[in-house]
Amino acid sequence: METLDKLPGIIGYVVTNVEDGATEELRGSSSAPIGDLTAFFASASEVIKDNLSLGTISYISLSYGAHRLVVFAHESKYLGVEIERDNDPTEFIKKFKSAAAGVREPTVTIPHSISSKIKQINLVVEEFGGQDNKEHWLELLNQGLGILGGDMLPYVGIVRGFLTFKGTMPADKEDEFVQGLRATIDFLAKKAVEEMGSSQARAKIHAVIEKMR
Secondary structure, X not given: OHHHHHOOOEEEEEEEEOOOOOEEEEEEOOOOOHHHHHHHHHHHHHHHHHHHOOOOOOOEEEEEOOEEEEEEEEOOEEXXXXXXXXXXXXXXXXXXXXXXXXXXXXXXXXXXXXXXXXXXXXXXXXXXXXXXXXXXXXXXXXXXXXXXXXXXXXXXXXEOOEEEXXXXXXXXXXXXXXXXXXXXXXXXHHHHHHHHXXXXXXXXXXXXXXXXX
């Protein structure tokens, strides 16, 4: 979400579907499972509101360690935004709503070397996660980007279950970004070996290679 990309002090954020809690966009370097947390507490807020007749719940704030997750509704979506623990959630939401008006999506230009790697990552997530476990692999992808993304992080994000490139990248960063994406693929491959074993992981990686041809 372009508005959140422009606000300072955000560690990571997730956009979830109101109906089923599915992750539609996931960005940043949060080490917490903010997708699962947002879906759970958004659902819990609806139950609390209905059962206790509290009316509309403006937001839920969850503190853990040095961080805080602020969950609130916006345009038929639930947003979960991780900020520093000491930040005031009400002030943050005010800043977000103030910035939300008039934000336009930028024209995105991506070199083939990068678009190819993004396609490969999306195929890896699809192959490893399948229909039932994709959310887990999206969380691992977000974790890998947080560790390895470096200067690329402001330009990439998970939108509706797929890694996308957002914003026009600096011309002098192409090689660096390609290396970051390649390292992220290696990170996912290592996680696959840990979780599936080398034989199954190798077979799935081979399937991705075939699809890339």
